[in-house]
Amino acid sequence: MTEPDGQHGEDLVVLKGLVKSYTVGLQQVTALDGLTLTIAQGQYVAIMGPSGSGKSTLLNILGCLDRPSGGHYFLGGQDVSGMDDNDLSEVRNTRIGFIFQSFNLIRWLTVTANIEVPLFYQGVKRRDRHPRSRDLAKMVGLEHRMNHRPWELSGGQQQRVAIARALANDPLILLADEPTGNLDSHTTEEILSLFEDLHRRGRTIIMVTHEDSVAHRAGRIIRLRDGRVETDVTR
Amino acid sequence: MKALHKVADIFTLGLHSLSVHIVRSVLTALGIIIGVCSVVIMLAANEGAAQKAALTLRALGSNNIIINSVKLPDLASAAPSQNSRQVSAYGLLRDDVPNLCGSIPGIVRCVVARVALRDTHLRGENLTVATVATEPNYADVAHFNILAGRFISDLDVLAHRSHCVITASLAERMFAYESPLGQTVTLDGEPFTVIGMIDRLPPSLAGRGDEAGNNVIVPLTAEQDRFGDMIIRFAGASRTIEKIELSQIVLQMSDEKSVLEGSVIARGLLDESHERHDYDLVVPLELIAQQKQQMRLWNMMSVIIAAVSLVVGGIGIMNIMLASVTERTREIGVRRALGAKKRDVVVQFLIEAVMLTTVGGLAGIAIGRFAPMLMERWIDFTAVVTPASLVIPFMMAVLVGLASGLYPALRAANLDPIEALRHE
Numbered sequence: 196m197t198e199p200d201g202q203h204g205e206d207l208v209v210l211k212g213l214v215k216s217y218t219v220g221l222q223q224v225t226a227l228d229g230l231t232l233t234i235a236q237g238q239y240v241a242i243m244g245p246s247g248s249g250k251s252t253l254l255n256i257l258g259c260l261d262r263p264s265g266g267h268y269f270l271g272g273q274d275v276s277g278m279d280d281n282d283l284s285e286v287r288n289t290r291i292g293f294i295f296q297s298f299n300l301i302r303w304l305t306v307t308a309n310i311e312v313p314l315f316y317q318g319v320k321r322r323d324r325h326p327r328s329r330d331l332a333k334m335v336g337l338e339h340r341m342n343h344r345p346w347e348l349s350g351g352q353q354q355r356v357a358i359a360r361a362l363a364n365d366p367l368i369l370l371a372d373e374p375t376g377n378l379d380s381h382t383t384e385e386i387l388s389l390f391e392d393l394h395r396r397g398r399t400i401i402m403v404t405h406e407d408s409v410a411h412r413a414g415r416i417i418r419l420r421d422g423r424v425e426t427d428v429t430r
Numbered sequence: 431m432k433a434l435h436k437v438a439d440i441f442t443l444g445l446h447s448l449s450v451h452i453v454r455s456v457l458t459a460l461g462i463i464i465g466v467c468s469v470v471i472m473l474a475a476n477e478g479a480a481q482k483a484a485l486t487l488r489a490l491g492s493n494n495i496i497i498n499s500v501k502l503p504d505l506a507s508a509a510p511s512q513n514s515r516q517v518s519a520y521g522l523l524r525d526d527v528p529n530l531c532g533s534i535p536g537i538v539r540c541v542v543a544r545v546a547l548r549d550t551h552l553r554g555e556n557l558t559v560a561t562v563a564t565e566p567n568y569a570d571v572a573h574f575n576i577l578a579g580r581f582i583s584d585l586d587v588l589a590h591r592s593h594c595v596i597t598a599s600l601a602e603r604m605f606a607y608e609s610p611l612g613q614t615v616t617l618d619g620e621p622f623t624v625i626g627m628i629d630r631l632p633p634s635l636a637g638r639g640d641e642a643g644n645n646v647i648v649p650l651t652a653e654q655d656r657f658g659d660m661i662i663r664f665a666g667a668s669r670t671i672e673k674i675e676l677s678q679i680v681l682q683m684s685d686e687k688s689v690l691e692g693s694v695i696a697r698g699l700l701d702e703s704h705e706r707h708d709y710d711l712v713v714p715l716e717l718i719a720q721q722k723q724q725m726r727l728w729n730m731m732s733v734i735i736a737a738v739s740l741v742v743g744g745i746g747i748m749n750i751m752l753a754s755v756t757e758r759t760r761e762i763g764v765r766r767a768l769g770a771k772k773r774d775v776v777v778q779f780l781i782e783a784v785m786l787t788t789v790g791g792l793a794g795i796a797i798g799r800f801a802p803m804l805m806e807r808w809i810d811f812t813a814v815v816t817p818a819s820l821v822i823p824f825m826m827a828v829l830v831g832l833a834s835g836l837y838p839a840l841r842a843a844n845l846d847p848i849e850a851l852r853h854e
Contacts, residue, residue: 260767260847281771288769299764299851303450316769318436360768 214265228422244419292361351382459790461743466794473819478812536688563653579626751838763850783835791827
């Protein structure tokens, strides 16, 4: 494979002239308008911007849930912008960890079973999944809640399960969509320190948020406006 | 291998999600249970009817050609006028016997019988019995058991002996407290000595007008001596006189092939001497074939009707699966985000639907297996449950599961993951 132009060894995420447009009714809406961006291995990035700035669209494309209408997206050196649904599922399964605002745990599965879902779709055998999910539950401090169901847990605990689940496949990037949006200030702090911990251990984290206090915990803040990068500040 | 244990995992997953909505699952499966159950019962009933019919026909003998005398409609309908001396002569003739039996290839036995209703006396009362005048080889075509004494012998026939064999039911009526052997039975005033007792004659051979099973079997020669060819019956002030030489000729053939050929030849020969067509030729083998064909049609119809209820059950499954897909849209979105392929989602929902119908199918089979036994107690109903009548409905249930789960499963798989994740 030829090394794409402008990509360095440590550049994990490379977006080049990313365009995403939709047709809503008769109107053409451009959500991303030639966005170019590079995120290096191990960075902790916060993406901010007013509603309609294209941050949700960007997150969907970064998460391989959506395909750009134009431009290129290289994830770990691989161009994923032209992939079909099947290959994108594979990329999500093996290279991306999702953390959602509303946790999105599967209600009727236990904590460990929830953590194992990505491994399940990788086809990892049950007896190999189990030690991994136990380790992850321990890592996020839920070793005493492993057989509980999500509804038996507090919001902060649920988000920690979701983080453990996002780490189950040892992803290239962690994508967090307003991860503290449903949490009180105390648990927000809990989750953010967990993120910092992960960041220290070398995880690449991309977080969408609209709260300045949350964004300022990240090492780099990218502000979007009208589908383009408005500011890109690295501390 | 990887896919295989994944499927096994999805099975556990399916079981889990069905058990979460246990009441709903059971109610949905009920449609399948009823459908499978009715197909099982229908198939079992068909099999039962087929075996019953086969048994009846086997009693007639599949290698036999049975020729009966038939009273012609114009003779039968001619009202017997008072003291009419007119004799209605019809039916098979003694001359037919050498004619048929000597010229048809493949004949093993040629059995003749003459059936007449005669009066006997029972403690001062008149009792009508059906007399079958025949020869010893009658025992080879009429499958009965000798309960006491012996059947009529060649010597009885040669010596024109006034011996008779009676059925058990008649023996019980006439000689309830003593052995019938050696007793005397009078038939239209002529005495006959009982030399044997048999259980019963098959209805097809016992002669008409004898539902009670009261039969007396006498040597053909002796009957000829005592009564001649005329059968005179008095009914009130009127009387009928009929002249019948033989009531029945049974040709026993060596094999099925000669049955079919022989029946054609026999018809040809009889039509030469019986221009009035006062006989009826029955080939049980043909009846078996006809019955089988009719049965096949009826079987198909009944199973199709029962299968309709299975389809209705399938619609129920589809309905509930569609509801489940809507309800679990968010879950589908999460699974897709975490790496489930469309195929995985299809398989997951298909397996859930198939599990519903499989469990329903098993329950339906369990009920259908034992329901016929219960039904046999209350209604005249013979059901024979064969392995096929259990396996076929089960396969149908699995197929219904696949068919009714496919559309909801595809719908689930084709949900846009982004939309699905946003779903409340």
